Amino acid sequence: MPAILVRPERISRFLGREIGAEELAELLARLGISVDEVTPGGIKAEYNPNRPDFSSHAGIARALKGVLGLEFGAPRVSCRPSGWRVIVDESVKAVRPFVVAALVRGLGLEEEDILELIAMQEDLHWVLGRDRRKVAIGLHDASKVRPPIRYLARPLNEVRFVPLHGSFPMTGEEILEKLETGRKYGRLVRPYGVAPLLVDAKGDVLSFPPVINSSLTEVTTSTTEVFIDVTGTDLEAVSKALNILVYALHEMGGGSTR
Amino acid sequence: MAGRSDAQRVTLHPMERTVLRSAVERRRATFRELAEELGMKVDAVAKAAERLQMKGLARVEEVVVERIASLSEEGMEYAARGLPERRLVEELRARGGRAELEELKGVIGARTVEIGIIWAKRNGWIEIARSDGRTLLKLVRYPDEPTEEEQVLRLLAEGPRNLGELGALSSACERLARRAGLVTIKEVREHVVTPTEEGMNLAAHVETLEEVSQLTPELIKTGRWRSVELSRYDVYAPVKPVFAAREHPLTSLIRKVREAFVELGFQEVKGPLVELAFWNFDALFQPQDHPAREMHDTFYLAWPERGGVPEGLAERVRAAHENGGGTGSKGWRYRWSVEEASRLILRTHTTATTIRYLAEHREPPVKVFSVDRIFRNEKVNWKRLAEFHQIEGILMDRGVGLKHLMGVIKEFYARLGLREVRFRPSYFPYTEPSAEVDVYLKELGKWVELGGMGVFRPEVTRPLGVEHPVLAWGLGLERLAIIIYGVEDIRELYRNDLSWIRSVVPIDLR
Numbered sequence: 001m002p003a004i005l006v007r008p009e010r011i012s013r014f015l016g017r018e019i020g021a022e023e024l025a026e027l028l029a030r031l032g033i034s035v036d037e038v039t040p041g042g043i044k045a046e047y048n049p050n051r052p053d054f055s056s057h058a059g060i061a062r063a064l065k066g067v068l069g070l071e072f073g074a075p076r077v078s079c080r081p082s083g084w085r086v087i088v089d090e091s092v093k094a095v096r097p098f099v100v101a102a103l104v105r106g107l108g109l110e111e112e113d114i115l116e117l118i119a120m121q122e123d124l125h126w127v128l129g130r131d132r133r134k135v136a137i138g139l140h141d142a143s144k145v146r147p148p149i150r151y152l153a154r155p156l157n158e159v160r161f162v163p164l165h166g167s168f169p170m171t172g173e174e175i176l177e178k179l180e181t182g183r184k185y186g187r188l189v190r191p192y193g194v195a196p197l198l199v200d201a202k203g204d205v206l207s208f209p210p211v212i213n214s215s216l217t218e219v220t221t222s223t224t225e226v227f228i229d230v231t232g233t234d235l236e237a238v239s240k241a242l243n244i245l246v247y248a249l250h251e252m253g254g255g256s257t258r
Numbered sequence: 259m260a261g262r263s264d265a266q267r268v269t270l271h272p273m274e275r276t277v278l279r280s281a282v283e284r285r286r287a288t289f290r291e292l293a294e295e296l297g298m299k300v301d302a303v304a305k306a307a308e309r310l311q312m313k314g315l316a317r318v319e320e321v322v323v324e325r326i327a328s329l330s331e332e333g334m335e336y337a338a339r340g341l342p343e344r345r346l347v348e349e350l351r352a353r354g355g356r357a358e359l360e361e362l363k364g365v366i367g368a369r370t371v372e373i374g375i376i377w378a379k380r381n382g383w384i385e386i387a388r389s390d391g392r393t394l395l396k397l398v399r400y401p402d403e404p405t406e407e408e409q410v411l412r413l414l415a416e417g418p419r420n421l422g423e424l425g426a427l428s429s430a431c432e433r434l435a436r437r438a439g440l441v442t443i444k445e446v447r448e449h450v451v452t453p454t455e456e457g458m459n460l461a462a463h464v465e466t467l468e469e470v471s472q473l474t475p476e477l478i479k480t481g482r483w484r485s486v487e488l489s490r491y492d493v494y495a496p497v498k499p500v501f502a503a504r505e506h507p508l509t510s511l512i513r514k515v516r517e518a519f520v521e522l523g524f525q526e527v528k529g530p531l532v533e534l535a536f537w538n539f540d541a542l543f544q545p546q547d548h549p550a551r552e553m554h555d556t557f558y559l560a561w562p563e564r565g566g567v568p569e570g571l572a573e574r575v576r577a578a579h580e581n582g583g584g585t586g587s588k589g590w591r592y593r594w595s596v597e598e599a600s601r602l603i604l605r606t607h608t609t610a611t612t613i614r615y616l617a618e619h620r621e622p623p624v625k626v627f628s629v630d631r632i633f634r635n636e637k638v639n640w641k642r643l644a645e646f647h648q649i650e651g652i653l654m655d656r657g658v659g660l661k662h663l664m665g666v667i668k669e670f671y672a673r674l675g676l677r678e679v680r681f682r683p684s685y686f687p688y689t690e691p692s693a694e695v696d697v698y699l700k701e702l703g704k705w706v707e708l709g710g711m712g713v714f715r716p717e718v719t720r721p722l723g724v725e726h727p728v729l730a731w732g733l734g735l736e737r738l739a740i741i742i743y744g745v746e747d748i749r750e751l752y753r754n755d756l757s758w759i760r761s762v763v764p765i766d767l768r
Contacts, residue, residue, distance in 0.1 A: 032683035034694070034707075048685035130547055236591060 001034070001046040002123045006060065008043070010112065014061030014251055016070070031063050053244050055123040056116055058251035077250050086198075086229070089152035095192040096136075096209065099151045099231045100242045103142060104249045107224050113252050114219060120248065128237045129210075132185055135232040135241045136210030138198065140217035142225035146201040151231070153194040161205035164213045172208065181212050198229055269487035270313075271469040273298070277306040278315060281451045282461040288323060288448040301498060307451045308495055315457035324446040327431050328418035329411070333440035337415040341408060346374030347383050350397040359393035381405070406430035414441065507762050508647075508751060511739050512629050515649055518673035519627040522666070524651060527626045529611030531633075532559065536567045536599040538610040540575050541617070542688040543717045545590040546598045557604040557635050564600040571617065572596055574721035585716040604633035608648045609688070609732065616654065617722045623655040624728075629735060640747040647735035649709075654728040660691055663711055663729040670731075671697060671708075674738070680705065689730060690715050699741065701765050706741060709733025741765075 006028065008021050019027075025035050025043055033054060036044040053059035065071040082103045092099075109117075121137045129135030159172030163179060170178070172195040176186040188210055189195055198206040207213040209231040219226060228245055232238040270278070276296055281287050289307065293300045310316040329337060339345070345366050350357055363371045375395070378384045385396045404412070410431045413419060421428045421443065435441040453461070469487045470477070477483040505513075516526065540546070577583030579594040605611070608628040615626055632648045653666060664681060671679050678698035686692045689712025696705040711731035719728055736748055742764045745751060750758065 029682045032685060034682075034684070050685045234591070 001048065002055065002127055003044070003046050004055070004060075004119075004123075005042040006033075006045050006057065007041075010057045011061050011064070014058050015064055015068075019064075027064055027067060028060070030067060031060070033060070049127045052124055052127045052240065053247070055120045055127070055244065056248040058248040059244065062247070062251070075247065075250070077247065083147075084227075085148040087148055087150045089150060091153035091194065092151060092196050092231075095153055095189060095194055096196045096231050096233060098233065098235045098238050099198075099229060100235075100238050101149070101227065101229045102242055102246050104226045104228065104246065105142075105224070107226060107249065107253055109219070109221055109223055109252065111221060114221065117219070117245075117248075120245065124241045124244065125210075128241050129232065132210040133188055133232070134234040134237045135230060137241060137245065138207040138209060138213050138229040138231075139219050139245075140206055140213070140227040140229070141219050141223040142227040143223070144204075144217045145206060145227050148201055149206065149229075150199050151196070151229075152199065153192070153196045155193060156189075156195050159195045159197065159205070159208065161208070162215045163208075164215050164218060166215055175208065175211060179212060185211050196231060198231075269469045269489070271306070271309070271471060271489050273302060273306045274310055274313075274469070277303060277451070278310055278453065278457055279461055281307075281310075281316060282453045282458055286450060286452045288450050290448060292451065304449065305495055305497075307449070309492065310451070310453075310457065312492070315454060315460060317452045317454055319450055319452070320447050321450050322445045323448045323450070325421040326418050326444045326446060327410075327414060327421055327424070327435070327441050328444070329414045330439050330442050332438065333411065333434070334415065336440060337411040341377070341411070342370040342374035343377035343381065343383065344374075344401075344408065345370055346378050346395075347397060347400055350384065350395060351400055355397040357395055359395060362395065407434055410434055410441070501760055504760065506759060507743055507764075508735070508739055511742065512647070512735065514674060515629055515735070515738075516627075518670055519651060521673065522625075522669060524625045524627040524653075527611060527615045527628050528630060529605075529608070529614055529628070531605060531631060532602055533605035533610045534565045534567060534599065535601045535603055536572065536575070537614050538603060538605050538607070540579070540594075540599045541571075541613050541718065541722070542609060543578060543590075543715055544687045545579065545592065546595060547592065548687070555635050556606055557633050559602040559604070562602060564597075565602050567596055567600045571721065572599065575599075578717045578721045582717065583721055585720045587715075587717050589717065606634055607632050607732070608650045609730065612650055612652045612730070613718070613722070616652065616719075616724055616728065620722070620724050622726050623653070625651075625653050627651040638749065640749065643736060643748060643752075648732055649735050649738070650730070650732040652714075652728055652730045654724065654726055656726050658727050658729055660693075660713060663713065663731065666729065667695060667711060667731055671695075675742075676708075681711075684710060684712075686710060686712055688715055688718050689713055695731070695733070697741075701744075708737065708741070 006024065008019055008024050011024060012018050021038050021043060025038050028035050028043065028045055031054075032048060032051065034046045036046065038044075047054040054063070062075065084101075084103055086099060086101050088099060117139060121139070124135060124137060125132045129137075154172075156172035156176070159175075160169050162169050163175055176182040176190065195208050195211075197208055200206055204216055205214050206217050207229065209229070217227075226249060228242060228249075230238045230242045230245075276298075277292060280292050280295055284291070287295075289300050289303045292298070293303045296303070307316060307318050311318045336342075340348070346362065349362060349366055359371065375384070375386070379386065381401070383397065383399050383401060385398050387394045387396060406427055407430050410424065410427050411434070413424070413427070414431075421431060424431055431441055432443070435443050469489045471489045473483065473488060477486065519526070539548070574583060576594045576596070577589075578585065578587075579590050580592070582589040608630050611628050611630070612626060616624060628650050629647060631645060633645050636642055636644055638644050651666075651670070653662070668679050671677075676697040680696050680698075681693045682696065684692045684694040692710065692712035694707055695709045695711060697708045698705050709732055711729070714728040714730060719725075736751055739745065739751055740748055743751075743762050744765050745762075
C-alpha cells in the first residue's frame with residue numbers, strides 16, 4: 001500500500017479553496033484513502049494500488065473536486081503536437097520495447113513540486129511498473145535536450161555518461177556495479193547484455209532506463225519545460241504512467257504537448 | 259464490631275475458640291505453628307484468625323520469621339579460592355612481605371588485587387607506599403586466624419543457614435551480603451497471630467457461647483437451635499482460589515463467531531491448509547505478477563512443489579486473466595501460466611476455501627462461512643503474526659448487492675456486541691465495489707478498522723459458472739480478539755501464560 005503524506009496547504013493550492021486537516025482527513029476516507037494519523041506535518045495516509053493517480057496532491061485534489069461538487073469530469077488538458085520525435089530502434093525490442101513521451105511547457109516548478117514529482121516516480125515505478133520492470137520514468141529539463149531523440153540499446157561497455165548526482169562519466173558496466181540503482185535494477189538488463197538508452201540529437205545520453213538518468217538533464221527550479229519519457233514492457237502500463245504525470249504537471253501549471 | 263450481641267457476650271465459632279486459646283497460651287504464634295499444634299489445616303487457621311481480628315480479639319500481621327542466608331555463585335567461588343584480601347596477603351607473605359602492585363596484579367589478577375587492597379587496608383593488614391611512580395604494598399600484619407567473614411563463608415559453603423543459627427557471626431554475614439552480594443539473605447514471611455488485650459481477657463473468662471456454622475436437622479429437632487448462635491457468612495474472607503476448567507479465550511471467541519453466523523443461517527465450510535496457487539490467487543483474479551505472490555508474503559512448499567489444476571476451469575480462468583474472458587473486462591493483459599497456478603502454498607486467506615466451495619455449489623442461495631488458519635510470510639511482531647485465523651463469510655443469491663452486504667455485516671457485528679459500524683470505500687483485487695469496516699469502541703472512544711468486504715468481480719464468478727452476485731466479507735480473528743480482550747501485544751494470545759488465560763475477560767462492549 002503506497003504511503004503518502006498529504007499536506008492540507010498543498011491540497012488547498014490544487015483544490016482552489018482552503019481546507020483544514022480535520023475536514024481533509026474525513027474526505028480522504030470517502031475517496032478510499034486510508035488515513036493512519038493526522039500530524040502537524042501532514043496527514044499520513046495510504047492509497048490503494050488501483051488508484052495510481054493518488055500518487056500526487058494534484059491527483060487527490062482532482063478527485064476531491066468531484067466529491068465536493070466543485071468540478072466534475074476529466075480536466076481539459078490542451079494538447080497539440082510539439083514537433084519533437086522519438087525514433088525507436090529495433091535493438092530495444094527484446095529488452096524494453098515500448099516508449100511514450102510528452103513535452104510540458106510553461107512550468108514554474110517549486111522545490112515542493114520537484115520533490116513530489118520524484119515521489120510520484122517512485123510510487124508509479126512500484127504500483128504500475130512492478131518495480132520498474134513494466135514502467136520506468138525519466139524526467140528531463142527540455143532546454144538541455146535537442147530533438148529528435150533516439151531510443152536504442154547499446155552493449156554495456158559502449159555506454160558512457162555522467163549519471164544523475166554523479167560528477168564524472170561512468171560506463172554502463174560501472175553503473176550497474178557501483179551505483180545503488182545499478183545493483184538493484186541491473187537484473188532487468190543484464191540478461192540481455194545491452195543498455196537501453198535515450199540519446200538526443202547532440203549525441204548526449206539522456207537516460208539509461210530503468211536504471212538512472214544522466215545528470216545533464218536534471219530538473220531544477222529553473223526548469224520551465226519538462227520532457228517526460230516512459231519506457232517499459234507493457235504499453236498500457238507505460239501509457240497510464242505518462243497520463244498520470246502529464247495531468248499532474250498540468251495542474252502544477254504547465255500546458256502539455258505531445 | 260461483627261459478632262457482638264451485647265457488651266458482655268462474644269460468640270465464637272469452636273475453631274475460633276481453639277485458635278484464640280492457643281494463641282493466648284503462646285502469646286504469639288504463626289499460622290503454621292497453630293495448624294501443627296491443633297491438627298488443623300492452615301487455611302482453617304487463617305479463616306479463624308481473620309474472624310478473630312474482625313472481632314477485635316487478635317491481630318494478624320505478616321512478619322519476617324526467618325532469615326536464611328546462602329552463598330551466591332561468586333560467594334561460592336570465594337569460599338573455594340579464598341577472599342581477595344586473603345589471597346593478597348598470602349602472596350605478599352610469600353614474597354617476604356613486600357611487593358609491587360603491578361607484579362601482584364600479574365600473578366593473582368588485577369581484579370583480585372583491586373578488591374583485595376580495599377579490604378586488606380581496612381583490616382589493617384597492609385600499608386601502601388608510592389615511590390618513583392611505582393606503588394608498593396607492605397604486609398603489616400598477617401591474619402593467622404580466619405576472619406569472621408571467612409568463617410561465615412566456610413559455614414555457608416556447606417549449605418544455607420538460618421541467620422539466627424549463626425549467632426555472633428550474623429553481623430559478619432550481613433556484611434558479606436552487602437559486599438557485592440556474596441551472600442543472599444532470603445526473608446521468610448509468615449502470618450502471625452497476636453491476641454489483643456481483649457482477646458487475652460476473654461480467654462480468661464469462660465463465658466462463650468457456642469457458635470455453629472451449619473443448621474442441622476438435629477439442631478432443629480432437639481430445639482437446640484434456640485440456644486446457639488449461627489455464625490455469619492463472611493463472603494469477603496480470603497480463600498485459596500480454585501481454578502475450574504476454562505476455554506482458551508480464542509476458542510471462546512471462535513465459538514461466539516460461529517454462533518453469530520449460524521444464527522444468520524450460514525453453514526461452516528473447511529478446506530485444505532496447503533492450497534494450490536490456483537484457488538488462492540488465480541481463481542480470485544489476482545494476477546501472477548502481483549507482489550503479494552512473491553516470496554516475501556507467501557509460503558511456498560519446498561515439497562511437493564506442485565499440484566493438479568482442474569483443466570476446464572483453468573482455461574476459463576486463463577481467459578479471464580488474459581482478456582477478460584467474456585465478462586466485459588479487459589483482464590490483466592499478460593500471459594497466464596498454468597505452471598505458476600499449480601504451485602503449492604500455505605493458503606494466505608480462507609477465501610481460497612470459500613471460492614472452492616462456490617465452484618461446486620452454483621445454485622442460489624449459498625451462505626457459507628469459515629473460521630480457520632491462514633499463513634503469511636511476515637515478520638512476527640507486536641501487531642502481526644505469521645500464522646493466524648481468518649473469519650470469512652460469503653453470500654450468493656439472486657439480485658443481492660452492496661446494500662444487502664452492509665445489512666448482513668451490521669447484523670453480524672451486532673451479534674458480537676459491536677453495534678456501531680461504518681463503511682469506507684476501499685480496494686481488493688477480487689471485489690468491486692470494495693469497502694472497509696470500522697467499528698466504534700466505546701471503551702477507547704474511537705473508531706477502529708476491523709475488516710473488509712465487497713462484491714466479487716465478474717472475472718471471478720463467471721469462469722466458475724456462478725451467475726448471481728456474490729457478497730463477501732472477512733476479518734482477522736486475532737484482530738477481533740485483541741479488541742475484545744484488551745490485549746496490546748498480539749503475541750500474548752498464543753503465549754499460553756496460564757495466569758492470563760485464567761484471568762482475562764472480554765471488555766464490556768455495551
